[in-house]
Amino acid sequence: MGQEQSQVVSENRKARHDYFIVETYEAGIQLTGTEVKSLRAARVNLKDSFARIENGEVMLYQMHISPYEQGNRFNHDPLRKRKLLLNRSEINKLAGQMQLQGLTMIPLRVYFTRGLAKIELALAKGKKQYDKRQDIAEKDAKREVERSLRERQKL
Numbered sequence: 531m532g533q534e535q536s537q538v539v540s541e542n543r544k545a546r547h548d549y550f551i552v553e554t555y556e557a558g559i560q561l562t563g564t565e566v567k568s569l570r571a572a573r574v575n576l577k578d579s580f581a582r583i584e585n586g587e588v589m590l591y592q593m594h595i596s597p598y599e600q601g602n603r604f605n606h607d608p609l610r611k612r613k614l615l616l617n618r619s620e621i622n623k624l625a626g627q628m629q630l631q632g633l634t635m636i637p638l639r640v641y642f643t644r645g646l647a648k649i650e651l652a653l654a655k656g657k658k659q660y661d662k663r664q665d666i667a668e669k670d671a672k673r674e675v676e677r678s679l680r681e682r683q684k685l
Contacts, residue, residue, distance in 0.1 A: 536648075539569055541639040542576040547662065549654035552633060555624070557588065558615035559640075559647050562606050564598040569647055571598075574640055581614060581635035581651060583625050588614040590637065590649070614649065627653055 545551075561569070568574065573596035581590045590612045597605040616624075627633055638650040657665075 536641045536643045538639055538641045539572050539647075540574045540576055542579070542637055544577065545636050545638055545652065545654065547657075547665070549634070549636060549652070549656055550661075551638075552631075552653045552655060553627075554638065554653075555616065555620060555651045557649050557651050559590070559649050560613040560615060561595075561647055564605050565595050566647060567598045567600075568595050569640065570642070576637050576640065579637050581637065583621060583628070586618075586621065588616055588621055588624070588635070588651075590614050593637065593640075614651065624653065631655070 575594040577594075579590060579593040581588055583589075592609060593612065594608050595606070596608060624635065628635070633653045633655055636652055636654050638652050640647065640649050642648070
């Protein structure tokens with residue numbers, strides 16, 4: 531069939547800088563009406579958010595969805611915990627990997643696919659300071675090589 535259209539609402543760019551991404555999952559998010567309207571307006575921040583498994587359910591913490599302007603008394607709490615919708619087998623697999631390997635679940639991006647709000651959740655391992663410096667050095671080296679190749683092609 532055709533390729534699915536997905537509209538990215540927000541990305542957690544700092545996640546790839548602070549963590550080694552081991553595996554990614556797609557999950558649905560249980561939201562209220564005003565949260566969906568704020569998401570469509572791209573009024574969401576994933577900066578310090580993370581997920582945990584509680585009572586066999588995956589819960590997302592610290593994802594800030596701004597209150598909807600026309601929401602009046604029906605508005606939501608911007609930092610409330612939200613349930614992520616995953617299959618039971620995926621939740622069990624995540625729980626096992628988190629316990630054995632000491633991994634963390636962090637959201638990478640929020641997007642809409644076929645009108646449904648989805649989140650890309652990553653199993654990640656935190657980077658140490660020297661790992662970050664090494665990544666920055668590699669990026670600088672790669673950028674320098676590309677720059678010299680471009681200059682060589684001009685000649």
